[in-house]
Amino acid sequence: MRREHDVIIVGAGLASLAAAARLYECGVTDIGIYADSFGGTPYIAAINFVLPENPYGDSVKQYAKDMLHAGYDIGNRELVEEMAANSLNGYALLRRWGVEFAKNEDGTARLRHVSGHTWPRSLCCTTELIGVEIVKKLTDELSQKQIPVHTGYECLHVLTKDGHACGITVKNPDGNIENIYSPVVIAGWGGVGNLFGTSTYPGDIRGNTLAIAKEAGADLIDIEFLEYEPMVVMSPPGAVGEPCPTAMLGEGAYLKNSEGERFMLRVRPQGEAGSPKTLINRQIWKEVDAGKGSEHGGVWVDLRHIDREILKAYPWFFNRLMDNGVDPNRELVEVGPMAHSFSGGIMVDRHYESKVKGFYAIGEACGGIHGGCRCAGNAASQAAVSGLLCAQAAAMAVGSSDHRDPAEEDLPAVYAENKAVFEAFVPEARELAVKALGIYRHGDTLMQAKTRLEEMLGKEEMGQDTKAAQTVASIHLMVCAALRREESRGTHMRLDFPESRKEFEREFSI
Ligand SMILES: Cc1cc2nc3c(=O)[nH]c(=O)nc-3n(C[C@H](O)[C@H](O)[C@H](O)COP(=O)(O)OP(=O)(O)OC[C@H]3O[C@@H](n4cnc5c(N)ncnc54)[C@H](O)[C@@H]3O)c2cc1C
Incomplete structure (x- = not known):
């Protein structure tokens, strides 16, 4: 049976779920969400928003400035400013759909200071990863509203006709290849991690999506910029690949070389907290290059002096270390840079539409916001806000008089496997x-x-x-x-x- 929708979303990560939620709020209910799994979203620990209650006097202007600065001033200013201006809307959307963030005793949001930001503005969940909470709350709410998330579907092509998107080709959970039709296709398919050997990415982010977008006729931007997470655990084997949150530097952690020196102080006399990730990466590589690195090509993070309750507030990280025989209050932890996220992607306009009419891209699938380097926690914020903004534009397209019908004729579903x-x-x-x-x-x-x-x-x-x-x-x-x-x-x-x-x-x- 031929399947068609008003809107197709490829992906079930934060960007896609936020887009689906906002589309629903804007009156679009025929939404087909097709995804392999949940991508990087369940691993999200930190997400940044500019909240009016921020006691440091944070502002939209400062947030945009931080993004452009961390991105080496090549981010698209319009997209960056739009994202900063809609930060509170992104937060409000998640709250409306039931997402709970950690709070201080006085009921205000608990804010952490993560790398690249002038002020603490990062929200979290202290009982589990905030990404898990986001997936749980949004998928539950969407399915209650009769918008199920179809997992086990792999998108193989984006279909176009006369320069306009008209659907996707998928491999469905039975292994069959089929076309699903819609004049609005939103790519929320994440980054490119598995184009590389070791990375922190889960297996459903294959990276062949860059070619899928290009085949469809979209332009790509900033795709040379891969992010390396600076403090990923390198030993013991059972904990390899677990990122030590850069927020730990804000909690008082030190980075040390093989001589026990806090080498970051040479370039940041004010301390490690708030260092941009690029700077941490470069300084770690510099120490390794100078023969002052660790056995596996990294350095050490010293968490021994940090209050145990604070360490436990990052349970995924603390438990992974403890489960593998490393007590961070007793031992230094070996960490170093690994491929972690992607700053480039599909080139989009302020509605998150690509050059191909009806083909949109959100979250890590699109480029132009983070420039040469992204602030920590901003992948998640960008996913939420781009999902929201794209949904508003797509809902207008669905409701407009020149909204196309899906391709009338069935196109051949083409795919070869060997x-x-x-x-x-x-x-x-x-x-x-x-x-x-x-x-x-x-x-x-x-x-x-x-x-x-x-x-x-x-x-x-x-x-x-x-x-x-x-x-x-x-x-x-x-x-x-x-x-x-x-x-x-x-x-x-x-x-x-x-x-x-x-x-x-x-x-x-x-
Ligand atoms: C270990 C780890 C920790 C992280 N921690 C943070 C953090 O604390 N803060 C932060 O801001 N960012 C963090 N990131 C980055 C962040 O997870 C991503 O940038 C974010 O999840 C992007 O959201 P998204 O919805 O665009 O993509 P994703 O969450 O990656 O979702 C992509 C979706 O697309 C689907 N998909 C991909 N290809 C296909 C295909 N061909 N067909 C069908 N479906 C497909 C996937 O199954 C998934 O549903 C982390 C990433 C990792 C790997």
């Missing part, structure tokens, strides 16, 4: 991504990767596995973007251009 072809190309392409797209980048390495990826894409067998072709093409797109970006910004450090080299040498005192 595991041997996938295995022949994708692991090598991922290795190239790790080598060429780390924090330190060199034109020669990028060019070699580009040439090899193009060789792969030119092979006839590639046509036998769509996902392999999309994965290799996505890495190729990132490599080309990194080659074009000749200056160093954020975690993109180009060593082969005189100005970039100078910047690097100045910073690293070579």
